[in-house]
Amino acid sequence: MATGKQEVQRQRRDISVRRKEEAAQVFSEEAMRSAEEEDFEEIGMEAAHPTTSSRNLRPFKQHLAARIPEAVDDFLRNVLQRVGLCRTISSFEVEWYGSAQKLMTQTLSMAALGVLFVPDALTHRQLIQRQLDTVRRDTDRLRQEVLHAGERLQRMQRERDFYRLQYQRVAEDKNGLMEDLHQLKKHLQSYRPALRRLEDTVQEALGKKMLLSLKKDRILNTTALNQEKPQIKRERRRKSVGSADHTEAPHSKDTEAPHSEDTEAPHSKVIEAHHSEDTEVPTCSRGLETDHKTPAPLSLSYSIRAHKLPISCIHLHPRKLILASASDDCSWRLWLLQAHEEKVGQMVLTGEGHSDWLSGCSFHPDGGKLATSSGDCTLRLWDFSQGGCVLTLSHSRPTWGCCFHSCGHFLASCCADRTARLWDLSSQRCTLTLRRHTASVNSVCFLPFSDLLLTCSADKTLALWDARLGVCTASFQGHQYPCNDSTCSMAGNTVASCDSGGFINLWDIRKSAVARATVDAGPLAANQVAFSPSGRTLAVACSNGLVRVMEVDSLASSSLLGHRDSVQSVTFDHSGGTVLSAGTDGFINVWA
Structure with a gap:
């Protein structure tokens, strides 16, 4: 179951x-x-x-x-x-x-x-066909690009061949030009000795010309002096004849004539000595007469293209209308200032020997020599008659200026080593060194016809020295900026100084404690000051390109505009009616 x-x-x-x-x-x-x-x-x-x-x-x-x-x-x-x-x-x-x-x-x-x-097979065939079409399109595009690239390559190859031929042609031309240049240089070297000889000949001729002109002036002065002697003798004889009796006049004339010649000979020597010492007195007196009148306004008369580099200093010949200029191009030049138009601005002489910029120049009182100071720490003395440098004096640092004593036997210089020195030209050595300033000494000048020496320094002070004893007799303090330059009037009682802040101080030489007047010419620096021969007018060289002309008594001033850059140096002519200025633009301007 x-x-x-x-x-x-x-x-x-x-x-x-x-x-x-x-x-x-x-x-x-x-x-x-x-x-x-x-x-x-x-x-x-x-x-x-x-x-x-x-x-x-x-x-x-x-x-x-x-x-x-x-x-x-x-x-x-x-x-x-x-x-x-x-x-x-x-x-x-x-x-x-x-x-x-x-x-x-x-x-x-x-x-x-x-x-x-x-x-299915149809779908696969369509897919493969699409891929094949894509590959064919890419192939055609690549084929076109390759063809274009080939054409560009051929074109660049043709251009390369063309430029290569051009380069070969230019290189051949260059080689030919270089060979021509070498041949021209050799040809120029063959001409150099001849050019040097010609330059030496020209310099020698100019020196002889200046020496002849100086001798001519001396002859004219002696001729004028000889012409004055008979007039003085005739006046004295007239006075002596007028005071004697008429009956004794023939006898006294015969007896007194030899005596008068003996007694008047010493007087004639005194007059000649006085005239030789006071060579600038007629110029100064004419300046006083013109300055008593109302001065006319100044305008630019003409300009001289003196140097390519800046001009540091200008100085006027003691008796002639010849101006010396010192420049940063290591050279100095002499320029002729005549009233004739064809001679205006003509260069008379030039000199080269310094290895660095020039800072100052000064004529010898006889006008036959020129002293220059330079940044190469040397002073050089140039003799026009010999056509070259005859003396070289050395400092330890750059020198800023120089000035001759009125007798012509001594030369003073100032240096950046805070000292001023006195040189004996006969023994060619330094006899005195002045040490007081704590900074560079920027200018030095002798008071007219005296043994007093004026210096100004970057420590904002001025000092007055006794050149015989070598001691400082007065000190001027009042500037707030370093002092650039100082000068004294021809009368010797007024001192003017300027500083880097553009301030000008006027000093009474007997009262050195406080400045008599102060004028602001700023805001830029004031580089140099110069008195007219009468001492009534003061010219100032300013860094803003202006030349200021100032009345000493009223302190009223006017400006002269003509330089394109800083004005470094300024001076007056012998009459005081013309102002000369120079600056860093390399031009010398004449204001009349």
Whole structure:
């Protein structure tokens, strides 16, 4: 009974399993049929739209590879039946069909989403055709680019050949020009000695010309003096004859004539000595007469392009209208200032020998020599008659200026080593060193016809020295900025000084404690001051490109605009009616 029941149950279970298998098979066939219909529709759509197939091809391959062949479950059933494991077969079928149902449900859901795709030969051909078309287009494009690149390469090769020929032609021309240049240099070297000889001849001729002019002036002075002597003698004889009796006149004339000559000879020597010492007196007296009148306004008369580099100093010849200029180009030059238009601005003489910039220049009182100071720490004395430098004096540091004594035997200099020195030109050595200033001594000058020496320094003070004793007799304190220059009037009673702040101080030489007047010419520095021969007018060289002309008594000033840059030096002519200025633009301006 038990076995019969078990068989019945087993049969029922087999029937239910078969029914389930048939239902699952029917369901799977319908699902596959619907999926095939959808796949064919999608294939038709992809034929019209090729891009969709390329998108769905990849997931189909993935799911197709993931499916398990259906012969595996039959293989397992046959193995279990052959062994006789019936219960194992029943449990395996239950679990297998349960998993198959789950797998079918997932397959249907994926089919509904359109993931599965069944490819065919048409779709593969279209896909491969598209890829082939793409490759052909890329090939055509690359072929065109290669052709264009070849054409560009040929064009660049032709240009390269052209420029190579041009370069060879230019190189040949260059070599020819270099050979010509070498030949010209050799030719120029052959002319150098002749040029030097010509320059020496010209310099010698100019020196002789100046020496002859100086001798001519001396002859004219002696002639005028000799003409004055008979007049003085005649006047004295007339006075002596008028005071004597008329009856004794012939006898007295015969007896007194020799006596008068003996007594008047000493007087004539005194007059000659006085005239030789006071060579500047007629010029100064004419300046006084002109300055008593109302001065006319000054205007630019003419300009001289003197140097290419800045001019540091100018100085006027004691008796002639010849101006000396010192420049940063290591040279000095003499310029002729005549009333005749054809001679205005003519260079008379030049000299080179310093190895650095020139800071100052000064004429000898006789006008036959010139002293220059330089940044190469030397002073040089130039003799026009000999046509060169006759004396070199050395400092330890750069020199800023120099000045001759009125007798011409002594030369004073100032230096950046905070000293001023007095040189004896006959013995050619330093006889006196003045030490008082605590900074660089920027200017030095002798008071007219005296042994007093005036110095100004960057320590904002001025000092007055006795050159015979070497002692400081007075000190001027009142500047707030370093002093650049100082000078004294021809009368010797007024001192003017200027500083880097643009202030000008006027001092009474007898009262050095306080400045008599202060004038602001700033805001830039005032570089140099110069008195007119009468001492009534003061000219100031300013760094703002102006020349200020100031009346000493009223302190009224006017400005002269004509320089394009800083004005470094200024001076008056012999009459005091003309102002001469020079600056860093290399020009000398004449204001008349």
